[in-house]
Amino acid sequence: MDYKSAGVDIEAGYASVELMKEHVKKTMRPEVLGGLGGFSGAFAMSGYKNMKKPTLVSGTDGVGTKLKLAFLMEKNDTVGIDCVAMCVNDIACAGGEPLFFLDYIACGKNYPEKIAEIVKGVADGCLQAGCALIGGETAEMPGFYPEDEFDLAGFAVGIVDEEEIITGKELAAGDILLGIASSGVHSNGFSLVRKVFPMTKEALGTYHEALGTTLGEALLSPTKIYVKALRSVKEAGVRVLACSHITGGGFYENVPRMLREGTRAVIKKDSYEVPAIFRLLQETGNIEEKMMYNTYNMGVGMVLAVRPEDAERAKAAIEAAGETAYILGRIEEGEKGVELI
Secondary structure (H helix, E strand, C coil): CCCCCCCHHHHHHHHHHHHHHHHHHCCCHHHHHHCCCCCEEEECHHHCCCCCCCCEEEEEEEEEEHHHHHHHHHHCCHHHHHHHHHHHHHHHHCCCCCEEEEEEEEECCCCCHHHHHHHHHHHHHHHHCCCCCEEEEECCCEEECCCCCCCEEEEEEEEHHHHHHHCCCCCCCEEEEEEECCCCCCCCCCHHHHHHCCHHHHHHHHHEECCEEHHHHHHHHCCCCHHHHHEEEEEEECCCCEEECCCHHHHHHHHHHHHHCCEEEEEEEHCCCCCCHHHCCCCCHHCCCHHHCCCCCCCCEEEECHHHHHHHHHHHHHCCCCCCCEEEEEECCCCCCCECC
């Protein structure tokens, strides 16, 4: 009896590390100390001494049941982007610059090429966010996960000068709300998605004219990473007063999190066009409109508030970073919350 006969292949683990090294190397930053394979990752902070009060910000999340689609479609090279996005977007929301990322992959059986595909996606996400992939863990857990399935989660650390942390405390009536377009469903609400659409290769492989792609490709589109867009706004000299990453809970749960007491957000639903994937989801599942806005991003992955005189400059900065921006509405005085009109 040995470990391999119990279902854990140590040699496959070694092979996975070798295959992923080429992807991890692409994400390295000058601050990273040491190489892949140590017991921990080291990141030098000496380059941030110019900040008055350097403050670390962190985020952790997973991909959720969107992974079920990846299993069915046998496409594992983009869910890593989702994992990174869910973490670094929260850091960017606080005004932070993501520095480094660590991933955790748990699987029923370690197939080295598959693990390398997953890590490639993680590395691609790190490159988009400008952060280094400095470590991680691959856990082979036979009997806990089916052999052809895995789970994926991550953890990111960023930095911001304390005086530049986005808190919402400066919000005032008349401030303008901007939205940055999403790439689709992102990584939330997939338990409902899987109830609405048949989870079969045939259904996911069906081309939809309205989507311009297959259903599976539209649903598996990786989550947008907004780090560069928010950095562009900052570099344009615009102060972001408040910011919300629209994840699980949609508009109704997430927008109020950016508000201070005594302010409310008023968002015009017709200020942008809701992407076709959400219309198809709503119609197919006979889902009430309020539930859609209470579950999904509905085409807006990030909402930020700026002074009225900065709105057009912020919008231009977002577009210069390659993203699509909308002027969604405004801040009003009133009970803390969000109103969609």
